[in-house]
Amino acid sequence: MLKITNLQKTFNPGTVNAKTALSGLNLTLEDGDFVTVIGGNGAGKSTLLNAIAGVWKPDYGTIELDGIDVTNMPEHKRAQFLGRVFQDPMKGTAPDMEIAENLAIASKRGIRRRLVRGVKKADRKQYKELLAKLELGLEDRLSTKVGLLSGGQRQAVTLLMATLNRPKLLLLDEHTAALDPKTASKVLYLTNKIVSESKLTTLMITHNMHDAIEYGNRLIMMHEGNIVVDVRGEEKRKLTIEQLLNLFEASGGSKFASDKVLLSK
């Protein structure tokens, strides 16, 4: 469903600040895969997600979604296939617009927008039901400006927006990292619920080893712009944090000591 071939990206090439973020990465996802992505700072996790989303073009390599080559497709066109939740809770919603308006915009992702009323009565009813499932009391606040919500609430709304029109691929970029632990676990619970109910193909970056092991059916670890560990199925289910650290050490070599502190158990 997602096929990435020999993906390369260097930022600031030819300068002293040159940084190779992706070095010939290959990755294939099957339909319904829920993949957690883990790795130290600068391993290339976010770069990978941004490449898939089309924030910029890679230097080399191809990205295919369901057999369609999207490598050169602009970000807003690619959005028809993708649901995205960002690390920054402010990034996924329009703060000065109502919850219902935000959802209405999301409901037309990948569909030609027309000159007809954006939020109809029937839409409000549907949004109400969907918001009720979040169990955050947002179902009665359809007309509230999103900017008045807390970070966790905004992240939950963004999650709903990302999945309102079933995406071919859901990209979660450390979407709980900026939340306090209690809120983070609630958003993660909702994520797991939505992903498993709709059987969404998902790439979820996390810095939390425990979450990476607990969620999903496959785990990949990145290091220096490439995938160094890829565990799935039965093996993934039995994985422990110690094993994961050992795998990381084996692949990362001497870098391990400095990167270890960046991953939290």
Place this chain on the structure above:
Amino acid sequence: MAFLNALPGAIAEGLIWGLMAIGVYISYKVLDIADLTVDGSICTGACVCAVLIASGWGVVPAVLVAMLAGILTGVITGLLHTVLGIPSILAGILTQLMLYSANLTILGGKSLATIDPRVNQLLLNMSDNPMAIVVMIAIVAVVIIALWLFFYTEIGLTLKSTGDNPDMSRAQGANVNRNKVIGLGISNGIVALAGALLAQYKGSANINDGRGAIVIGLAAIFIGLSVSLKIKPNFVVSLIGVAAGGVIYYIVYNFVILLGLKTDFLKMLSAIIVTIFLAVPYVKSTYFKSKKAVPPIVTSQIGGDGDA
């Protein structure tokens, strides 16, 4: 007494500038772009309308063509910004400069085109202020209703979100660049409409019409929103507030003239008003920090405001 005599004129002209401010509101508040095209496009609207009427066109087609010309100026700025990657504020300045030459050409190399309400049929003129007020209220109402309908359509909502959060808009499949071009077109179309009405009201179009228009527009927006946001912070009330802001601005303007302020200083006054409105929020937050600790936004509870 002199002030009361000047009042109808102030209201009529204030409504014209209020209409222009609605155009500025679309770029400045909705799209989050400080678009300096307006200093040129208001003049383009005035010149096109005056020249067409003087050459025998009917007033309605002349106004419509003036509006189209205004839309075109906004589209040019939008394309300079989105296709050629020029920062929006510079793109506006460049278009504005181009328009100075274009407007001179429209005026046939002269600096002034006159239209006579006794010869040509006009929608409004300063010779009949009560009538001008009625016409302007009707036009402002039509524009506000049209914008209200448009900005709540599927397309209109993404224009709003483009200014509010471009990252989110792109992630939801909105073509942010195209939306900016459309929005700047609409904005300058309204500004040129105001210019066309201004030319009729004054009975002339001058190459220097519109200098500092952006500042007057911003002043009207700040004055209007300072009131309307307290009443009800929604789109339509804001637009009505902005139009009213133009009227308040012109009443104050006439008042200070009557107080004996030299007209040379009026632009200075406009700039000072806008400076104050722009500076107050910053000065407040920087030099007069609130004693209440600001709660961290990002890490707040998921229950958030209300049920915590």
